[in-house]
Amino acid sequence: MKALQIPAVLIALIVLAAVPWFGSDVLVQFGINALLLAVLAQGWNIIGGYTGYASFGNSVFYGLGSYGVGIAMVQWELPFAVGLAFGVVLSVAFAILLGIPVLRLKGHYFAIATLALAQVMTAIVSNVKIAGQNIGLVLPPLNNDLLFYELALGLLVVATLTIYWLSRSRFGFGLIAIRENEEGAAVMGVNTTLYKVLAFALSGVFSALAGGIHAYWVTFIDPESAFDISLNVKMIIMAVFGGPGTVFGPIIGALSLSAISEFLSSEITSIAGLFFGVVVVAAVVLMPRGLADMLRRFRTTGWRYFAENIKATRL
Amino acid sequence: MSAILEIKNVTRRFSGLVAVNDVSFDLQPKEILGIIGPNGAGKTTLISLISGTLPPSSGDILFEGKSIANMPAYQRARLGIGRTFQIMRPFPGLSVLDNVAVGALFGRGGGNAELARARELARAQLDFVGLGKNVDQRADELGGPGRKRLELAKALAMQPKVLLCDEVMAGLNLVEIDEVIDVIRKVRNEGISVLVIEHVIKAIKSLSDRLLVLHHGEKIADGDPETVLANQAVVEAYLGKRRA
Ligand SMILES: Nc1ncnc2c1ncn2[C@@H]1O[C@H](COP(=O)(O)OP(=O)(O)O)[C@@H](O)[C@H]1O
Ligand SMILES: [Mg+2]
Numbered sequence A: 001m002k003a004l005q006i007p008a009v010l011i012a013l014i015v016l017a018a019v020p021w022f023g024s025d026v027l028v029q030f031g032i033n034a035l036l037l038a039v040l041a042q043g044w045n046i047i048g049g050y051t052g053y054a055s056f057g058n059s060v061f062y063g064l065g066s067y068g069v070g071i072a073m074v075q076w077e078l079p080f081a082v083g084l085a086f087g088v089v090l091s092v093a094f095a096i097l098l099g100i101p102v103l104r105l106k107g108h109y110f111a112i113a114t115l116a117l118a119q120v121m122t123a124i125v126s127n128v129k130i131a132g133q134n135i136g137l138v139l140p141p142l143n144n145d146l147l148f149y150e151l152a153l154g155l156l157v158v159a160t161l162t163i164y165w166l167s168r169s170r171f172g173f174g175l176i177a178i179r180e181n182e183e184g185a186a187v188m189g190v191n192t193t194l195y196k197v198l199a200f201a202l203s204g205v206f207s208a209l210a211g212g213i214h215a216y217w218v219t220f221i222d223p224e225s226a227f228d229i230s231l232n233v234k235m236i237i238m239a240v241f242g243g244p245g246t247v248f249g250p251i252i253g254a255l256s257l258s259a260i261s262e263f264l265s266s267e268i269t270s271i272a273g274l275f276f277g278v279v280v281v282a283a284v285v286l287m288p289r290g291l292a293d294m295l296r297r298f299r300t301t302g303w304r305y306f307a308e309n310i311k312a313t314r315l
Numbered sequence B: 001m002s003a004i005l006e007i008k009n010v011t012r013r014f015s016g017l018v019a020v021n022d023v024s025f026d027l028q029p030k031e032i033l034g035i036i037g038p039n040g041a042g043k044t045t046l047i048s049l050i051s052g053t054l055p056p057s058s059g060d061i062l063f064e065g066k067s068i069a070n071m072p073a074y075q076r077a078r079l080g081i082g083r084t085f086q087i088m089r090p091f092p093g094l095s096v097l098d099n100v101a102v103g104a105l106f107g108r109g110g111g112n113a114e115l116a117r118a119r120e121l122a123r124a125q126l127d128f129v130g131l132g133k134n135v136d137q138r139a140d141e142l143g144g145p146g147r148k149r150l151e152l153a154k155a156l157a158m159q160p161k162v163l164l165c166d167e168v169m170a171g172l173n174l175v176e177i178d179e180v181i182d183v184i185r186k187v188r189n190e191g192i193s194v195l196v197i198e199h200v201i202k203a204i205k206s207l208s209d210r211l212l213v214l215h216h217g218e219k220i221a222d223g224d225p226e227t228v229l230a231n232q233a234v235v236e237a238y239l240g241k242r243r244a
Helices: A002-022 A025-050 A058-075 A080-102 A107-125 A145-166 A170-180 A182-187 A192-218 A229-242 A249-267 A269-286 A290-301 A304-313 B043-051 B073-079 B096-105 B115-129 B144-157 B174-189 B201-207 B225-230 B232-243
Strands: B005-014 B017-027 B032-036 B058-063 B081-083 B162-166 B193-197 B210-215 B218-223
Touching (some): A025 A058, A025 A170, A025 A229, A025 A249, A058 A192, A080 A107, A080 A192, A107 A229, A145 A170, A145 A192, A170 B115, A229 A269, A269 A304, B005 B043, B032 B201, B043 B073, B043 B162, B043 B193, B073 B081, B081 B144, B115 B174, B144 B162, B144 B174, B201 B225
Parallel strands (some): B032 B193, B032 B210, B162 B193
Antiparallel strands (some): B210 B218
16 A cells, blocks of 8 residues: 555656646646645645644735735736745744734634634735735736646645655654644643744745735735635635545545536536535534545445444534 | 752642642652642642643742743753653544654653654653553553553653653552552662652552652651651541541
């Protein structure tokens, strides 16, 4: 099983990289969206999946990444890469300044506090002149979906390699220990405050890069769409559906849910809106530890897997 | 020899309730100090004050002569203070081996950064406490006695200079108690100072070099185990109550 994993991942990667050469324009556009969502799910995976802090503030990172690119390219006429770097700097600064107070909160309190941050950021950016206030910014167009697709894929690869490293490093073990029992981690020598802030910032780096690429691709940003909280909900659903705290789970979750939701919205529009809600309920009840865990355990336990999970939720 | 740990007039209040009241004592290098006292006497609170999961309301705590009273818990761990939890809290989703590996990865001096090396050290520690066969199990699949040993292995993997044990023998049978006593003696022989909180009087009497009694948060006796257990105040506060 383990020996087959590396070739399987490489083949999947080659197929994904080749999509723009044989796929239709629509497929490539779908791919860019799905890959960026996968990056967001992986970003959330670091703070939510590995560290156990269910952040609703990751759409803020995404928004700051979008505005980093927007402001740099439109207002200062700087290259795209500089804009990406600017967005990352903004996100890391945000993660450190607000992470220190907010990451003291636990569980629901943390979730609610980060939710409030996203609302506050929308309001602030709507009043910042350089960010185009509530009208937004129009970026110089670049008609090159191949480039955007490969950029998004490259970013996903880097995010996944980072998480792979995390899963077998001292830093990653510290994060997992915090998730499993924060007080227990502290008395064993884990600098919990530092580690949580670093995880939040790292999560922010990937979200910001995804936001920056998306902004340049769609060539338009405004506060409502850049700091859209439903995007945060989506990345959580995808990560949790695929398997939070695993290396590949969030990718599988993001790509499969994107595909299903795309199919539904083209076939039966009225149901598509309900889709994510249904997925949340089904995932929480039937497979609370995600698709990755389900696939692994299903082979040995079979349908009993679902029965046991239903029993455990005590409906 | 100077004390490795000095507790100086430490008090801890919980809104009105004084859980630990003006307690002072020293722990000497390589000493096994037993602490007994009825439920609610403040024993667990005392360990939390030393390990840093609770700040003291007043008083000072010195480790190797330097104050650690305002230091966060992780820094105390890195100086060499390891503790177990009475209410056992392993990292439930991790394997028994990786639970202990966390101690080796962090722990005293910042631990060992190499994961493979940390797991090696963890395996040795698990063999030492008698959990060698359970390394691949998930921690939350262990039963009570197994978890007690896991608590010990996690703290020991940190390579501590001082080990604080909070009722590691509670709920164990006589054979298991003897095994844990044996482990603690070996730990001390490696040069580690041990503070043992226990309810099992017989066990702690034979294990401790010195015995301290807490009652309503106050230290009511401190000295040689035989003498302390014969002390009238101790008999009334603790032993008498149990017999009644
Ligand atoms: N976190 C806390 N908040 C409020 N009261 C506490 C807390 N922890 C302990 N106490 C109280 O302090 C007293 C001492 O508790 P504890 O140290 O656990 O005693 P022991 O370990 O000797 O049984 C008890 O009365 C307990 O109810
Ligand atoms: Mg106690």
